[in-house]
Amino acid sequence: MTEIHTPVLLTPTLPGMPEDGHARAVIDAVLPAVDCGRFAVKRTAGEKLEVKAHCFADGHDVLRVLLLWRPDGGATHEVPMTLLNNDIWEAEFAAPTPGRYGYSVVAWVDSFASWRHELTRRVDEEDIRVAAQVGAIEIAAAARRASGADQQALTEWAQALDRDAADRSIEGTTLKAQALDDDLAELAGRYPDRRFQTQYIELPLIVDRERARFSSWYELFPRSTGAPGQHGTLRDVESRLPAIARMGFNVLYLPPIHPIGRVDRKGKNNALVTEPGDVGSPWAIGAAEGGHKDILPALGTAEDFRHLVAAAAGHGIDIALDIAFQCAPDHPYVKAHPGWFRWRPDGTVQYAENPPKKYQDIYPFNFECDDWRGLWVELKSVFDHWIHEGVKIFRVDNPHTKAFPFWEWCVTQIKREHPTVIFLAEAFTRPKVMHRLAKLGYSQSYTYFTWRNTKDELVTYFTELAHGPGYEYFRPNVWPNTPDILHEQLQTGGPAMFRLRLVLAATLAASYGIYGPAYELLEHLPRNPGSEEYLDSEKYQIRHWDHGRPDSIAPLIERVNQIRRDNVALQFNRSLRFLPVENDQLLAYAKQSDDGQNVIVTVVNLDPHNAQYGWVHLTPHSIGVDPGGTWQMHDLLSEERYQWQGDYHYVRLDPHHTPAHIMLVRRRTRSEQDFDYYL
Incomplete structure (x- = not known):
């Protein structure tokens, strides 16, 4: 197999040039980030952190993007990121224990994946043969980064591809199928060339x-x-x-x-x-x-x-x-550390004030003191x-x-x-x-x-x-x-x-x-x-x-x-969404768990004196219910149960009886007559 060598011209670095200009991947932003990473994002142990990265490169080559995360002082974990749209990539992780963590993103132009993507579009016989030879070089390089059985499998694949590309008796379609073998491609993808990767700054995360x-x-x-x-x-x-x-x-x-x-x-x-x-x-x-x-x-x-x-x-x-x-005026600190307080010209300590309120029994500390x-x-x-x-x-x-x-x-x-x-x-x-x-x-x-x-x-x-x-x-x-x-x-x-x-x-x-x-x-x-x-x-x-x-x-x-x-659903804040209801004295909102299985709808009468009624707009599909079906709303406060269907639902709340509904959505399955309880 023929190696491709590019002449190296040793041009001196000029002002403004980077130390290494090979890196082509751009990481434009990583989110979430608080003040560009000056402060930490917060999560709790086991709670997902969804990370988005804006990544792209020049031309049409294929990009590989990874989310990196690590506990403070610990080993780094890598999570492949998925392209959503418009050069936005996404992945998530959940830190298992409280502590400080860091997360970042790396991206690089993946030469093997780029070659494979181009090959899928080749139809000319000669183009396929030349592309197969190029692929053999890429695969051989991946083999050198591998070891053991993986190295042997990749080496054999590279040699076979190079040999068959020169064999005119093998048709281009056969050669192309051999080069695009999915299992071997997955194996080669485990050993990418990351020499020219771009890495974003590490962002802080506090996990409570x-x-x-x-x-x-x-x-x-x-x-x-x-x-x-x-x-x-x-x-x-x-x-x-x-x-x-x-x-x-x-x-x-x-x-x-x-x-x-x-x-x-x-x-x-x-x-x-x-x-x-x-x-x-x-x-x-x-x-x-x-x-x-x-x-x-x-x-x-x-x-x-x-x-x-x-x-x-x-x-x-x-x-x-x-x-x-x-401190109170007779706190031991006042005598032991008088410099920690503000002293007025009359020889007394400045007590706390929030005009017109006065707190003569409280001395604030002076954080501008010499000590x-x-x-x-x-x-x-x-x-x-x-x-x-x-x-x-x-x-x-x-x-x-x-x-x-x-x-x-x-x-x-x-x-x-x-x-x-x-x-x-x-x-x-x-x-x-x-x-x-x-x-x-x-x-x-x-x-x-x-x-x-x-x-x-x-x-x-x-x-x-x-x-x-x-x-x-x-x-x-x-x-x-x-x-x-x-x-x-x-x-x-x-x-x-x-x-x-x-x-x-x-x-x-x-x-x-x-x-x-x-x-x-x-x-x-x-x-x-x-x-x-x-x-x-x-x-x-x-x-x-x-x-x-x-x-x-x-x-x-x-x-x-x-x-x-x-x-x-009530143990998180992110899923909160307010539901339209035409009465200004009725407030309706829903929360649901990440998997959508636990849905709570709350309706509160804000008027403590009078009964209020109205129509709450809640579409079935938004809570995972078939649009044409009915479902049960179980009021967990009163234990009353209501049959709802369609998009609009009548609610009446008398504050002298109960000022609110806290309702659990209970869905009816197609195969059962009873309600399928999601708790």
Whole structure:
């Protein structure tokens, strides 16, 4: 077989020339990418990452494209990419465990595949013979890259093809069929010539555990869990675990559990003057008993906390701890590290303000101080301490008021050391700031859900969350209430409003939470008209809750959370699509699993006072149902079942009976009379 040799001219490299000009493949873009790879895309373990690459080359040669992915410090995996259209290639992978990963794309002009493609179009006898000889050279080159039995098979194929190309007794059609042998071509394709491949930059990927994507949060104040007239303890919190687990929550969030400052302590309803027995705000952290690494003695001991964490885990619940990087005036940091705070000309420390609000009991840190490195190290050590105590989820208070470079360093370091740790950003601030925190590594973020109340507002906002560019890194965690926020709707909408907002939160988003006792017991009185502050807020005093009250909506909460656990469609955000319905007081939307087998359709009456009805537009083919058939919609809230057919479906919801349907699509098979259940 004749080798083809091309003379090499040693021309000196001129300014602007690349070091190697052989690479002809172009990789124009790889998606998803956050800020061109500056920040990481996010997924959870086992969740698919679909990657698209814009790849092409000059001329008409065949391109080979591979998706590369690897765990940080681990071996690289290669996945062939498929050409979709318009030079867009696609492949996917699912990282198996939490951690940091990288992914990239390589492409090259495949000379063997290009030769084979050209040969399929040859019809002239002489053209086929010459092409067969060229192919023999390509196959022989592939054989040299192979070994063992593969090398022998390819060598024999190359020799036979070269020999038969010279044999005039063999017809061109026979020779062509021999050259286009599919099995041998697949074998040769395993050993491509990748010397001139083009590789895209490696893009970062953060993979979290499932709870970062799908979680149900319940917030309570430990000091309010005791018997009437008593200060609650961590052991009292432990006694609440069975009820919280029964309601279906898998994250129990505790506000700060540290010693509370006595200097400038706030009284009930945020009063500036305290009375005997006032317990102060848990967010005014630090006193003579210690600071951010210590526990308020009235709550218990470190051993009590560890016992609580273990007991919660036994119920399938993570303890989420609030981290608030701020200090009471008598926090030990103020005396030991005065340079970490801003001092005013009168010799006092600048307390926190958000005019007209003043927080005299809280000193913020100065991230522009000279000892910023020492401050950073100490603050990270707070996380390290509680991780050592068993905490794997942190809700961070007002992270947008702390330096972004600190968060990028701190969160990145912690997640490298502890990949299963989850961070929730409590950042009710401007959208770009919230998104920056997510880019810096926060696993989840609070949202504007509380203030998105009309149909148009909800459709616009949740379409953005589910389908906007932020989907790749911004995971919403929606809350209808918090200790800081009692929205006007909950103040005036009655029990129906609490029910419908719960259904919205739990079905629109894969992660949601409630400020628990206040929500399940319909707490709705504001401190004063026009305020979003609760009257007799737990932030400033101990409350005792009667969880056995007959008007509690705990049974509804339990049912909704059970529906979330049973239906994988509700455990992701990406499939959310809103369904047309002409009544502005009815909101309809669908979610479905990746395989399309689990489909949930939710319809909510946004009017808490009046029954509303309308026609929901849902086409059968969009949910995998034969257009001419009927199917069953099983309302998982009421256990009622409806027969639907066609494209338009009548719905009527009375908020005094039930404000919503959460319906599972149950398809009828052709071969069975009963319904085929897809769960």
